[in-house]
Amino acid sequence: MYLFKKNSFPHRIVSGILCLVLAMTTFLTIGSQTAKAAISPLITSYKPQVVSTSANLSYINSSGNTVMGTIHHPGIAMRQADLDNMRDHVRAGDEPWNTAFNAFAADSQSSKTPRIYYEDVYIFRHIQGPWGFTDPETGVYYSNPSEYVGARANTDSETAFMQAVMWYITGDETYRTNAMKIIRSYSAAVDCVTHTNFRLATMSYLLSAAAEILRYSDTPTASLKWTGADTANLTHLMDIVSVTYNAHSFFMNQHQFTVMGTMGRAIFTNNLQLYDEAVEAATVNAAGDQGGRNGSIKHQMRWMTTNERTGAALDPADYHVQAIEMGRDVGHSYGNVAGLSTLVRTIYAQGTKVDPGTGARSAASNAVNVFNFLEDRLLAGTTYLLKYHLGYDVLWTPARANQSSTIQYYDTINADGRGRIDAFYSVLYNYYKYIENQDMTGEKYKYLAYAYETRMPEVAFKDYPLFMLLYTPDAAKTVGLSNKITLGSITGLTATAAGANTIYLSWSDVPNALGYNIYRSTDPNGTFTKISSAPNAATLYRDTNLTPDSSYYYQVEVAGGSKSAAVSATTGGTLGTASVRFKNAATGLYTDGMGRTVNGSAAGQWSSGTSNNQRWIEEISGSYVRFKNVATGLYLDGMGLTTNGSNVGQWSSSTSNNQQWSVSIDGNNVRLQNRATGLYLDGMGRTTNGSDLGLWGGGSSANQRWQIVN
Structure with a gap:
């Protein structure tokens, strides 16, 4: 009658032993910065997987020579190894990925119900310029329909990318549904009036970055599978909005958005010639202003040897790298760090090296990693900017800016907002600390390290795919969160x-x-x-x-x-x-x-x-x-x-x-x-x-x- 009655005494012994083991495990790992954390409840049993592929390509250049190269997929900012590294560490509860994921997931654009700004109206299908326009279908008047659509497309495209990342980590189809909905909605556009709007370039980059994850992976939901029609429609969208920007003439930080759009479009469509154009536009941009408004690494993070207003030569002891848009304001100067970091990360993900002088894609023996271009010029400009905002007085030399004319100069740094530190350092920090294994306490790196470590986990502002979660290499597991700095307040003054x-x-x-x-x-x-x-x-x-x-x-x-x-x-x-x-x-x-x-x-x-x-x-x-x-x-x-x-x-x-x-x-x-x-x-x-x-x-x-x- 009591054949299946359990013996409670042995069960209690087993439970006690289990509790003791768990307690000992907790005791042994408590305070450890590399201990595993609780797995996020957002994780599902389904584990997405991208499949890496490469396209060997060629084109005939202006000199009649055949240029060959390879474009890798997925390959806009993140390759398969990067995606898998991120996903697997989050699923294992490893630090610092667990903390980074929680911060990323807490953003409203990463939620299962993000706000999507797309409107199924005429101006989203037939994109207009920055002048007054009355929608022929609804009768609604827009004073600037280009900005109306562009601002929403900018935000929605970032949401699509963040949703794609959330799906790849969690396996929850809700996120893939959201990302596909955004991409398919905007890809329904028919045409676009010729005008200028760099926000549509940002949209192209971020939608293509999201699409690279979705296109090269599978899903158990048939309606969410990437199709040839999806590829054709997104390609069409990027083609028609390309009339709103070019990769050479936009002003400083806006230049980087246009190069991002060009580069994302080139990678997604396997256009090697366009990709090469984007790489050179990111590093030097020889077709753009020589100095002045040029937003490339070379000209935005400018090596100053003369007073560009007077032409007077500087004492060689005063030669220095200068982040030029600091003469405009703090927000846009940080935008250059973010934009150039995004471009450098994408070039690096493609395995591209560049000529040490011209910045063009190169396979020559003297070609350099893009991070090291012009002796780590992007790092030097970022350091200059950070030192100023951390409280160091820095040498400023009047520089040609040409924001609105050919005779404009920035004679001083715009000090308004001094002390502000925007969080755009995940790409640079993780590269130098974990890939190059640099001593981050050294003079060359310590300002970058301090800015990043006091703001971990990094979740960037809109426009840029810069998050601690995305670019933290496997080597960070031995460090965990031990490098995180929590600054207290001044007391006892x-x-x-x-x-x-x-x-x-x-x-x-x-x-x-x-x-x-x-x-x-x-x-x-x-x-x-x-x-x-x-x-x-x-x-x-x-x-x-x-x-x-x-x-x-x-x-x-x-x-x-x-x-x-x-x-x-x-x-x-x-x-x-x-x-x-x-x-x-x-x-x-x-x-x-x-x-x-x-x-x-x-x-x-x-x-x-x-x-x-x-x-x-x-x-x-x-x-x-x-x-x-x-x-x-x-x-x-x-x-x-x-x-x-x-x-x-x-x-x-x-x-x-x-x-x-x-x-x-x-x-x-x-x-x-x-x-x-x-x-x-x-x-x-x-x-x-x-x-x-x-x-x-x-x-x-x-x-x-x-x-x-x-």
Whole structure:
């Protein structure tokens, strides 16, 4: 009767053992940046698979020579190996792909119900120019039908690409349905009026990128299979909208969109000659403006040797790479990083190398990887841009821009929006870190690394297929998320006036910060101007040459991160006396005048108190400072003593170098070096109240380091 009754005791033992094993596994992997994460519930049992194929092609060039080459499929930004690597790591729950996928999937364009902007109306089938037009079928008037369609096509094409990626990872047919719907809708276009609209070039690139995934894969749903009609219709769409752009004359970042459209169309249709044109247009664009508006790698990330407005040659020491569209604004200058990265990634995915000078596709022995073209020019221009926005002052040379005429120049960087870091670095970072295995802490790479690692996982803005998920190689598995930097905010910020001309700022360290940028204003509601020429490595800043009896307001910004609320301090002078205390980093005692008013008396140390004997007024003395005791009126004096361990004295005001000190910042402390003797103010390790202050030659001891305290 109870033949099938289970024995609960052994079952509990097995369950207990299983729980113990799971607990041990969790214990062994907890905190590990390479541990597997929970598999996304979006993953299905169906696993899509593209099939790689290549087309060997040729054409006759203008010189009558036969040019041969190969185009690979899928091959717009991602090859089969890239797609499979991404898919398999996400399905395995590996980091950093799991985190990257979750961020990618959280985007509204990656959802199962994305908003699709396509409208089944006349102007989507018969694309019009940028002039007023009344739809003959609906009677609706459009002031700019080209922009109306182009903006929607731009967004929908990116959605199609993201949906195709989601399908390839998850196997959920809902995503493929969405991608196919968008492609088939826009591919129903019949004709297009000749005009200019670079957004239709972006559409061509992104739709073809999505189509490469769908065309070279299969699906169990018959209606979602890619067909010959799909190929013909998408080809027709790209052909008819090609009258709205060319790959040579558009302005800077817009040039890159037009080359993207040309390149996507060339790869999808196996047009080797068009592909070669697009490659050269991405690297040099010899058919375009020589400098000026040219948006190629060579001319946008320009090697500056002359002042292009005056023609004056630069000193060779001042030759530099300059990201030209920074003269226009911050957003479009980042667009060049994004556009050129997209093109470089697509060229690289095709296995194409280029001539080191002309940038044309080449199989010669001296041909270079496109990332390394012109000595890593794209990286150099990106670094220049990032350094500026991270807080470094960079050399700018007036450059010809020709945005709207042949005589336009960018004489300065447009500083509006300085400090903004747009996330467009996945292609460059993953190539240099994992493909070239570069040390990303080196000067050449560290700014790129910092920008990327503080913004992981990268999900780019519209227009560009730049996502951490897509381009992270298999080698990243050993790193996981250990390279991710989460920047904290500024805390503990104080401003302390040390005299009539000096204010000290102090704050708490933010782990992994590149440095800190300092901003100042004389109006709490006014404009704060950056006063540091490079990110401050220390958590202490000394602002000098200020006006007496004046209030100053400060903000401190984490380089590439957030900015603090304002703090203020008022300098001393006729309206009052501003002073500071110096606390020894080793002993915790404070410099103290000890109430001694006789010239030559020793300065001492004492635990924290409210006595004015511990307060010192910093006075500017040329390029040095003097420290006057508030209680005694005497000045800190080296007494001409040059022997290590000598006592520091006090003396009434004089012009002697013995009373002059240089102040250097060391972390969150200062060091005070006597001008006459060269020795440093030293606590001597003495911890007894009343012990004398000493002097000692330069060293690393905390006895020579002093904290500024109000």
